[in-house]
Amino acid sequence: MKILSITTSSNICSVSILENNTIIKELRLNNAKTHSENLMPLVNQILSETSLSLDEIECIACDIGPGSFTGIRIGISSVKAMAEVKNIKIMPVTSLEALSYNITNLNSTYICSLIDARNDNVYCGLFDKNHNLVNNYIADHIDNVIKMLPSESISFVGDGSTMHKAKLEKYFNNLAHFTLNNSLSSANLGICAYNKAKMQYLITPDELLPLYLRKSQAERMLENK
Numbered sequence: 001m002k003i004l005s006i007t008t009s010s011n012i013c014s015v016s017i018l019e020n021n022t023i024i025k026e027l028r029l030n031n032a033k034t035h036s037e038n039l040m041p042l043v044n045q046i047l048s049e050t051s052l053s054l055d056e057i058e059c060i061a062c063d064i065g066p067g068s069f070t071g072i073r074i075g076i077s078s079v080k081a082m083a084e085v086k087n088i089k090i091m092p093v094t095s096l097e098a099l100s101y102n103i104t105n106l107n108s109t110y111i112c113s114l115i116d117a118r119n120d121n122v123y124c125g126l127f128d129k130n131h132n133l134v135n136n137y138i139a140d141h142i143d144n145v146i147k148m149l150p151s152e153s154i155s156f157v158g159d160g161s162t163m164h165k166a167k168l169e170k171y172f173n174n175l176a177h178f179t180l181n182n183s184l185s186s187a188n189l190g191i192c193a194y195n196k197a198k199m200q201y202l203i204t205p206d207e208l209l210p211l212y213l214r215k216s217q218a219e220r221m222l223e224n225k
Contacts, residue, residue, distance in 0.1 A: 001197065004043070004057045004082075005190030008035045008075035009067030009095045010115075010159075014186035015042045017050045021194045025050050026187040035074045043082075054086045059202055061193030063184070064092045066123040066139065066213040067115055073210070080205040089202035091193040094211055096125030096137060099158045101188035102181045108153040110134065114145075114160030122160040123213055126150075131192065139213035146171050158182055 003018040013035045014028035027046050029038050047053060062079040065072040083090050099113040106129055115123040117139060124138040124145045138145055142164045155177040156168060168176050 001058045001194065002052065002056055003059045003061055003190045003193060004054075005061035005186040005193060006039070006043070006075055006079060007063035007095065007098065007184050007186045007189050008039060008071040009063045009065050010071065010184045012184055013038050013042060014184065015039070015046050016186040016190050017046055017052065018187070018190040018194065021191045023187045023190070026185065028186070035071050039074060039078050043078075054082060054088070057086070057088055059193065059197060060088050060090050061186075061190045062090055062092050062208060063095050063098065063186075063189055064209065065095055065211045066117070066137070067095050069212065072212070076208055076210055080208055083205040083208075090205065090208050091197050091200075091202050092208060093189050093192050093196065094125065094137070095184055096123060096158075097127070097131065097133070097192050098184055098189035099182075100125065100127045100131045101192050102157050102185065103155045103179055106155060108155040108177050110150065110152060110154045112149060112154045112156050112161070114156060114158040114164070116158075116160045116163050117214070120164075122164070124160075131195070137211070137213055142167065151175065153177065155179065
């Protein structure tokens with residue numbers, strides 16, 4: 001299965017081509033303000049550099065969030081357009097799932113993906129060693145999230161884990177483990193999509209929906225007026 005994998009929910013705009021779970025090529029740009037300008041040129045570039053066309057892509061792995069509301073919308077709308085025109089099926093992957101694949105050589109009982117949601121809030125996903133979600137995704141203050149996590153060895157990943165590392169180390173002591181690889185990767189997102197595709201049906205563009213977990217800042221400000 002040839003997979004085109006796309007992530008735009010963070011500062012990084014990244015695209016990859018995979019053959020099943022083998023990474024052929026990954027391209028990435030780290031500038032959140034230009035995702036709308038850079039995504040399709042990156043897609044065209046990676047197809048050109050791998051001598052492929054969209055007609056040969058059998059699945060598009062799409063990052064559905066949580067993360068940047070604008071970035072998620074850009075990614076999903078672009079994936080929908082490509083998939084509709086070329087009749088390509090889609091595998092949605094959450095950014096928290098994809099981050100869990102950054103952890104290799106796991107010695108912990110759990111993997112905890114944490115994404116900064118501003119003002120000491122985080123998006124959280126707790127996974128087992130096989131990257132299966134253990135509990136529902138959480139969007140809450142870091143102090144509340146910490147209290148919800150099991151008191152067992154956990155490998156933390158994501159920009160939320162680096163931002164709150166001192167607090168996590170203090171609470172979990174030697175049960176907390178960290179990685180230097182905390183950025184979202186379209187390559188890992190593609191691997192996750194391939195693994196999910198073996199167990200789940202691929203979806204159509206009409207079925208592709210974002211995962212926000214909480215309302216946007218603009219919506220919250222409007223409600224508070």
